[in-house]
Amino acid sequence: MPEIIVKYEDKVIERMVADKKRISIGRTNDNDIALENRGVSRKHAQIEFNDNAAVIIDNESLNGTFVNNRKITEEILHDNDIITIGKYNLVYHTETSRQEAPGNLDGTMILKTKKQKEMVEQDKMEKEIIDRMGGSVLLGEENVDFSEYRIEHNVTTIGKAKFVHIHARGFLLSGIQAKIVKEPEQFYLVNLGRKGKTKLNGEEVSRQGLKNGDIIQVGKTVFRFLEGRQ
Amino acid sequence: MKIALISDVHGNLEALETVLRDIEKQGAEKIHFLGDAVGYGCNPNECVKLIANHCDIKLLGNHDYAAMGLEAVDNFNQLAQDSIQWTQEALTKKSISILADFEMDADFNDFHMVHGSPGEPDKWHYILTPQQAAREFEAFSQSTCFVGHSHLPSIFMMEAGGEVVQFVKSPFEREEKCRYIVNIGSVGQPRDGDPRSCYLIMDTDSNKMQFRRVEYDIKKVQEKMQKAKIPDFLIERLSVGL
Numbered sequence: 001m002p003e004i005i006v007k008y009e010d011k012v013i014e015r016m017v018a019d020k021k022r023i024s025i026g027r028t029n030d031n032d033i034a035l036e037n038r039g040v041s042r043k044h045a046q047i048e049f050n051d052n053a054a055v056i057i058d059n060e061s062l063n064g065t066f067v068n069n070r071k072i073t074e075e076i077l078h079d080n081d082i083i084t085i086g087k088y089n090l091v092y093h094t095e096t097s098r099q100e101a102p103g104n105l106d107g108t109m110i111l112k113t114k115k116q117k118e119m120v121e122q123d124k125m126e127k128e129i130i131d132r133m134g135g136s137v138l139l140g141e142e143n144v145d146f147s148e149y150r151i152e153h154n155v156t157t158i159g160k161a162k163f164v165h166i167h168a169r170g171f172l173l174s175g176i177q178a179k180i181v182k183e184p185e186q187f188y189l190v191n192l193g194r195k196g197k198t199k200l201n202g203e204e205v206s207r208q209g210l211k212n213g214d215i216i217q218v219g220k221t222v223f224r225f226l227e228g229r230q
Numbered sequence: 231m232k233i234a235l236i237s238d239v240h241g242n243l244e245a246l247e248t249v250l251r252d253i254e255k256q257g258a259e260k261i262h263f264l265g266d267a268v269g270y271g272c273n274p275n276e277c278v279k280l281i282a283n284h285c286d287i288k289l290l291g292n293h294d295y296a297a298m299g300l301e302a303v304d305n306f307n308q309l310a311q312d313s314i315q316w317t318q319e320a321l322t323k324k325s326i327s328i329l330a331d332f333e334m335d336a337d338f339n340d341f342h343m344v345h346g347s348p349g350e351p352d353k354w355h356y357i358l359t360p361q362q363a364a365r366e367f368e369a370f371s372q373s374t375c376f377v378g379h380s381h382l383p384s385i386f387m388m389e390a391g392g393e394v395v396q397f398v399k400s401p402f403e404r405e406e407k408c409r410y411i412v413n414i415g416s417v418g419q420p421r422d423g424d425p426r427s428c429y430l431i432m433d434t435d436s437n438k439m440q441f442r443r444v445e446y447d448i449k450k451v452q453e454k455m456q457k458a459k460i461p462d463f464l465i466e467r468l469s470v471g472l
Binding site: 154155157159161162163174175176177179181190192193194195206 | 298299300301302323326327330331332333334351352
């Protein structure tokens with residue numbers, strides 16, 4: 001039986017076995033797959049199954065339905081196709097995965113799990129922060145002097161010197177250990193000081209573009225990057 | 231104790247090496263650096279390394295700051311902008327990581343030091359007139375502040391009555407009742423009409439200080455700059471000290 005794996009920003013929320021002829025997808029709770037997100041329309045799309053194929057149909061939604069990053073109106077689904085709706089990715093499998101037996105076979109599996117709620121809540125909170133601060137923001141996580149920091153300079157310096165924008169703590173840190181540079185397309189994190197003291201999502205970084213939610217670590221200081229409107 | 235103060239090396243390795251030898255001959259025990267290790271000249275990495283190895287306190291200058299990509303170069307003149315771009319391409323990660331530990335201002339004994347101006351070190355203001363100096367005296371509490379940046383050796387003296395006068399004198403003895411802002415001149419690109427490298431040597435046990443002028447192999451530097459395709463004006467100005 002076909003299976004749909006629902007992911008929210010690459011985190012798996014739920015698996016669903018499709019044993020109905022038609023599965024509806026939308027923001028409201030009366031959908032078979034309810035996706036809480038501003039980018040999702042009430043009755044966003046549906047998947048229809050017949051003996052030979054599964055077809056996804058977009059219900060003229062505001063923000064569109066994408067299959068493998070291509071905007072569609074109607075599309076036959078193949079194994080491992082990725083359907084993108086708002087911030088959700090739905091992975092289509094022609095057969096139920098072997099490793100995890102579905103918990104609910106009636107096709108109306110409840111998706112509003114605690115985890116999903118938490119993520120949606122966090123997403124809402126972050127949006128509020130970005131709106132309130134009016135741009136991209138760093139959220140203090142550990143050993144930081146601030147809880148929220150609006151990135152307003154073209155270059156934001158991070159280190160242990162007195163004169164940097166963001167003070168970092170830790171052993172053997174340089175005065176200016178790292179910088180965040182605003183470029184036309186996105187922000188970049190660049191290491192300037194001692195090697196290995198600047199990390200992005202746990203990996204040592206030399207220069208790397210920043211994505212929403214990235215964890216920046218300079219010495220013992222940790223903060224999270226929230227991308228606002230540019 | 232004798233302390234040497236050097237500034238504005240600007241990637242001029244021959245000048246720096248010559249000055250370091252002269253400092254050794256003079257018997258200075260410590261060297262402090264007031265910023266602009268790089269920019270204009272064609273040996274930024276070598277100069278950064280030498281300064282890091284020989285100097286005790288090391289400050290950032292505006293060219294160092296810009297070469298690290300920490301500020302827009304819109305305020306620089308066209309020649310300086312081109313030279314920053316050249317320097318950015320030449321500067322190694324190792325050199326950047328050394329510069330990353332330089333400071334914006336510092337104190338030693340009863341002295342303050344900064345590349346541009348004590349009031350706003352990261353704004354890189356020039357102190358060229360007694361009027362400008364008068365405002366800056368409010369920004370530090372010590373008797374004397376040493377600066378670089380303009381490449382023009384100069385002494386601004388605030389008399390007991392608050393009046394500020396400007397002069398150049400060497401050797402020079404500080405008076406207890408006065409305060410001073412002293413521009414120590416430039417090692418790598420003098421602009422006061424004397425092409426010889428300029429630095430300052432002082433004795434912390436007395437109030438004596440002296441501007442040292444040292445001849446270096448300008449021709450050799452100019453040949454290297456030509457090979458590196460650095461603009462003619464930057465090459466020619468070294469011969470005349472302007």
